[in-house]
Amino acid sequence: MRKPCCDKQYTNKGAWSRQEDQKLIDYIRIHGEGCWRTLPQAAGLLRCGKSCRLRWINYLRPDLKRDNFAEDEEDLVIKLHALLGNRWSLIAGRLPGRTDNQVKNYWNSHLKRKLASKGIDPNNHHYMIRNLCRPDQNSQVFSSATSSEKSHACHQVSDAGSCLENGLPDLNLDAGSCLENSAISAHQENQKHGDSKITIDTNRVLSPSTLLLFR
DNA sequence: AAGGGCGCCAACCGCTGTCAG
């Protein structure tokens, strides 16, 4: 069992005061980042080193953007999430001035809902196909999406793949998702030709979870 | 005007990865 990083009895918790912020900023200006364990004592702070690190990285760093996410940043987060999943630090690394915490919070509070409202499952970036199968009240979700939005979801994985060609690191893409995606694209083809029923090309491979949606 | 519900976001917690001794 690892020892705690600090003696919790003698550390403050909760929101940081201005004085605490100033002490941390002053200390880091002079000594630079790092040695978080010894920093609190050296800087005269009654805080855990971990807490100091978090406060600096997520709030006090001078290069942080504090404004709302721009549309292109949103798009990038969505594409990177399709590629990387909940690897917030990797995603944030591609957004200058944004922290992993900011990206995570923005995803959970805005983007998840935004995708869901367009009928896109925020977990796997696929359309929630059940909505297509059952023309009940749920189907409104899908029908309210514009064609470009539908296209966006169905091509999420291939778009993300194209990011790789633009210099993203070598990542292990989920091949299963691509195959499922191609089956969804097949459905799109049917839609284009006016077919109201879903037909599945059995030569295309679907995961069991996706197959369940069609039953 | 009040208070209950909800969303946002800063901060915390627990865990993992890495590296030095």
Add this chain to the structure above:
DNA sequence: GCTGACAGCGGTTGGCGCCCT
């Protein structure tokens, strides 16, 4: 190879403010 210290990550929580009834 083992152990402990440290940094970093992702999930979760709690407090605050806004909105609606």
